[in-house]
Amino acid sequence: MAHSHDVPSDLTRNQGLVLGALNHSEGPLSAYDILDKLRGDGLRAPLQVYRALDKLVERGLAHRLESLNAFVACADEHCHRKGLIAFAICEGCGKVDEFADAVIEDRLGDWASAKGFKVERTTMEIRGKCAVCVEAA
Amino acid sequence: MAHSHDVPSDLTRNQGLVLGALNHSEGPLSAYDILDKLRGDGLRAPLQVYRALDKLVERGLAHRLESLNAFVACADEHCHRKGLIAFAICEGCGKVDEFADAVIEDRLGDWASAKGFKVERTTMEIRGKCAVCVEAA
DNA sequence: TCTTGATATGTTATGTTATTACGCTTGCGG
């Protein structure tokens, strides 16, 4: 099996660097965190990072966490998810757990059809403490 | 019945002004939007607005929309909701529809117990087009 | 080959959102 952090070969240099930074991180990184990690590789301006992030998110290789203004690599390396993804964000250790739930997705779909609302994208973020950090408390 | 935009009487001046601004708005407002609306009432600094918003959100009188970095008055004026609230945000007209769904909440609860994750707060935001704006397209 | 268009890049400047730090004021219980 391929390494879980292999990266598609058709990424541009900047996209590859940014995805690499996300893959090597334990937790979410802000665009400026990423920039700082990549100054040694020649990146100088926020826009270089934001542009790469846009593409990565568009392709499902990374996700934006709205409630943190930060980004994570997609956890599902080989078949980047379609549809609704939920994130559980631990306030203790900062780790993020990514999951999908068909029931929730259906339920939202039902609401949307009832209302005539055309869904384009959904963000779902749970803040709290992971098992390890609850234990530690 | 009371006016739908009545406001609790124990708010401070700044809190009242900020909630008033949200209540009179068609859609979400950023903190700086609110500040601009309230300069005539003596507000001068972002912090005055952020402090009021913190309290209002804490009391459930207003909600923060993470994906917009903006705020709305709670739609459910008299019994401010507990638990999970979802928001459908129209990219066309900017209006926000607020709703609760017990099934989704249960489903998340199940996931959380299975993982030992202690949920503190959940944000759920659907972006898309409302019926009116789909029609108009 | 040449040109054209799409995509990516680099750089500067600026816009937008949010917080830190500090000090004063107000109201209330002891």
Add this chain to the structure above:
DNA sequence: CCGCAAGCGTAATAACATAACATATCAAGA
């Protein structure tokens, strides 16, 4: 009256994001 908690005012700054403009790279088609 004192002390404390909550609120307020102000200035400065931090953190997040985009606009505007110029240049580069490369593949498809005349």
